[in-house]
Amino acid sequence: MRKAIPILLTFLLIFAMVGCSGQQSVSNASNDSNAAANNGTGASKPAEGAKGDANEITMLTLSGWDGLNPVIEEFEKKTGIKVKVEAYPFRQLFETIEVKLGSKSKEYDVITVDGPLVSNYSVKGYLDPLDSYIPLEEQKAKWIESSILAGTYAGKLMAAPMNTSSQVLYYNKDIFEAKGITPPPFDIDKRWTWEQVLEVAKQLTDENVFGFSFEQVSRAYQMLALSESLGAKALGDDGITASGYINSDKSLEAAKFYYDLYNTHKVSPKISAEESGDYFIAGKIAMFVGGTWNTKKFSEAGVNYGIAPHPYFEGHKVTTPTGSWHLGINKYSTKKDAAAEFIRYVTIGEGSRLWFEGNHDLPSNLDILKQIEEDPKYDNFPDNVYRIATYEAKNTAVPRPLTPGYLEWETLFNKAYEDIKNGTDPKKALDDVAVQMDRQLKKYAGVNK
Numbered sequence: 001m002r003k004a005i006p007i008l009l010t011f012l013l014i015f016a017m018v019g020c021s022g023q024q025s026v027s028n029a030s031n032d033s034n035a036a037a038n039n040g041t042g043a044s045k046p047a048e049g050a051k052g053d054a055n056e057i058t059m060l061t062l063s064g065w066d067g068l069n070p071v072i073e074e075f076e077k078k079t080g081i082k083v084k085v086e087a088y089p090f091r092q093l094f095e096t097i098e099v100k101l102g103s104k105s106k107e108y109d110v111i112t113v114d115g116p117l118v119s120n121y122s123v124k125g126y127l128d129p130l131d132s133y134i135p136l137e138e139q140k141a142k143w144i145e146s147s148i149l150a151g152t153y154a155g156k157l158m159a160a161p162m163n164t165s166s167q168v169l170y171y172n173k174d175i176f177e178a179k180g181i182t183p184p185p186f187d188i189d190k191r192w193t194w195e196q197v198l199e200v201a202k203q204l205t206d207e208n209v210f211g212f213s214f215e216q217v218s219r220a221y222q223m224l225a226l227s228e229s230l231g232a233k234a235l236g237d238d239g240i241t242a243s244g245y246i247n248s249d250k251s252l253e254a255a256k257f258y259y260d261l262y263n264t265h266k267v268s269p270k271i272s273a274e275e276s277g278d279y280f281i282a283g284k285i286a287m288f289v290g291g292t293w294n295t296k297k298f299s300e301a302g303v304n305y306g307i308a309p310h311p312y313f314e315g316h317k318v319t320t321p322t323g324s325w326h327l328g329i330n331k332y333s334t335k336k337d338a339a340a341e342f343i344r345y346v347t348i349g350e351g352s353r354l355w356f357e358g359n360h361d362l363p364s365n366l367d368i369l370k371q372i373e374e375d376p377k378y379d380n381f382p383d384n385v386y387r388i389a390t391y392e393a394k395n396t397a398v399p400r401p402l403t404p405g406y407l408e409w410e411t412l413f414n415k416a417y418e419d420i421k422n423g424t425d426p427k428k429a430l431d432d433v434a435v436q437m438d439r440q441l442k443k444y445a446g447v448n449k
Contacts, residue, residue, distance in 0.1 A: 056082040057338050060096065061112040062325070063087035067358025071351045078345070081338050083110075101126040106332045109339040113159045115150040115323040115399065116406045119239065122153035123404035123447050127328040129156040133340035134348065142348050146397040147364035151326050153402070159326035160347040161364035162355060166389035166397065167215075167222065167289055167321050169197070169308040170298065175286040179204055184287075184308035186384070188391055191309035191318070194226070194257065197287060201267035204286040211267040215276050215290030218417040220400060220410050221321050222289065227254035228319040228398050229312045234413070235437075239403035240444050242437035246413070247430035255417070255426035262421050270421060280305075292362055292389045295382040307385050310392060322397035324361060362389045369393065404447065408440040 061068070065087070072083045086108070088096055093112070100108060102124070113121060121127050139148050139157060147161035169184055169192070176183045181203060184192045192200075201211025216222045224234060232250035235242055245251065261268040271279060280288040281301045288294075289310065298305050312318040327343045329336050345351040352365045363369060369390045372378050378387050403409055416433040420426050 055080075056084055057109040057333075057335050057342060058084045058086060058107060059110040059112070059342075060093070060100070060108040060330075061085060061087050061110075062093050063089050065359060067355060067360075070358055071346060071354045074354060075342060075345050075351060079341060081341065083342060097121070097126070101330060101332070104332045106330070106334055108330045109333040109335045110342055111159075111328045111330050112162075113326045113328045115147075115159075115161070115326055116401075116410070118151055118159045118326060118328075119153045119402050119404045120406055121328070122156075122158045123444065125331055127158045128331045128333070128336060129158060130160055130329065130340065130343065131157050134160060134344060138348070142366055143364045144366065144369070144393050144397070146322050146393070146399050147326075149402070150323050150399040159328035160343050162325045162327055162347060162352075163359070163361040164322050164364045164393055164397070165291055165324045166362055166392040167225070167291055167310050168385055168388050169310060170280065170288040170290055170294065171306050171308065172280070172283060172286050173304045173306050175204060175209055175283065183306055186306075186308055186388070188309050188388065192311050193314040194229070194311045195314050197311050198257075198261070198265065198267065201261075201287060202265055205265075205267045209283065210269045210279075210285050212261065212287040213268050213271070213276050213279060213285045213289075215273065215288060215294070217271060217273045217276055218414055218421050219273060220413045220417075221323070223254075223258065223413070223417050224398070224400060225310070225319050225321050226257060226313075227251045229316050230254055231317065235401045235403055235409070239401065240405065240438075240441040242409070242441065243434040245434075246437060247427075247434040252427055252430055255420055255430055258417065259420050259423075259426045263423055292385045293360070295385050296360075299382055307382065307388065309388050310396075318396045319398045320392040320396045322393065323399050324364075362386065362393060364393075403441065404444045405441040409437055412436050412440065 068085070072085065076082055094114075097111065101111070101121070111121075111126070113127070118127070134157060136157075143161055144164060147164050148157070151157055151159045151161055171183050173183065181200060184196075197212055204211035214222050220234075227234065227250060230250040230253055232248050232254065233245045234251075235245055262270055269279060269285070276285070276288070277290065277294065277297065279285045280290075281298065281303055283303075295307075310318075310320045327346060329339045329343065333339055346355060347365070352363060353368060356363045356365075356368055372386045372390045378384055400406070401409060412433050416429045419429050
């Protein structure tokens with residue numbers, strides 16, 4: 001199962017991928033644009049016990065992450081190990097991983113891994129286990145549970161979390177005031193239900209404004225929180241069985257709620273994920289479930305907005321989207337000890353703090369989350385979004401399905417929900433996609449653990 005995904009399929013699958021992955025804007029800079037990350041002042045002495053020539057390791061990662069530069073510079077000063085960065089835009093990163101690691105290339109040591117793909121890469125033999133470098137006790141002491149789960153396959157830690165993600169309910173204060181409606185509270189214990197969101201969305205919707213929208217329209221990263229709140233599972237425990245899960249009664253109830261937003265009550269615009277944020281900024285959407293990363297964009301745009309916790313279905317469980325980027329060791333690397341030292345620095349050591357300060361994504365590191373809980377800085381708007389997100393990360397976050405066929409599964413899931421948004425009967429959409437998922441995931445039956 002180490003064969004690379006065919007290039008055409010890769011293009012189609014990656015185009016649909018999101019979640020945590022689509023949060024950051026990705027530049028089209030060439031690899032040379034990352035040269036600044038390689039200008040540390042570290043000496044040439046390799047780390048003690050490193051396998052192979054550990055004077056320099058190579059990291060395959062996503063372009064546009066300027067916050068990574070100070071992390072690398074400090075690591076180089078601290079260890080004497082230089083980190084060469086090879087960065088690609090979002091889609092090309094996944095293609096490169098498939099081509100290079102599928103051919104057992106040794107040229108990369110550290111691989112940036114999108115959380116839901118940990119199982120897939122593990123089955124293909126791309127990643128080396130990290131347990132000998134980061135024991136289970138240390139994992140539990142340093143990271144939130146959902147991030148450990150997302151980075152684990154067959155009982156082994158295969159990729160360490162750089163950060164995680166969460167979602168909140170944004171609302172336009174001006175629209176609420178104009179309609180004379182009290183907005184949702186910031187208080188976690190008084191979070192709105194989806195039923196409340198719908199009722200208020202009806203009151204807010206008129207010829208100029210839609211009452212509500214998701215940021216990642218029709219995408220699994222956000223949609224799964226609907227069915228999971230009702231107690232549904234997206235896949236069986238074997239990670240390859242969809243029938244009876246994706247089309248269960250609870251899953252259907254969630255899909256019907258989604259259908260009604262667009263087709264029955266018409267409180268949500270039939271737009272793409274790429275358009276949703278701009279609609280909120282333009283005042284065309286009154287309520288918007290989106291990531292913590294939106295605060296900067298909304299503030300800079302001059303939107304008079306407020307923040308509230310993610311909704312849930314009344315009488316059911318509070319569940320929130322989560323997951324983001326991890327770091328793994330290329331199975332074929334000859335510098336695994338040095339690579340592991342870098343991964344520890346970024347995910348557990350001082351580098352994790354530098355990464356948060358430079359990139360501002362919600363951390364998986366419990367020490368930094370504790371700082372967010374205690375630092376008065378996070379009492380103030382809009383930084384207080386991290387207070388909600390920290391609570392969600394530690395208490396309500398549910399990772400996406402752990403399956404080696406995640407790419408295939410997500411592509412089919414997203415299409416089904418897009419069809420539902422556009423008017424397809426939810427039961428037909430879910431029954432049809434369950435059959436397709438079973439067929440696509442069957443090929444992993446012999447290798448899944």
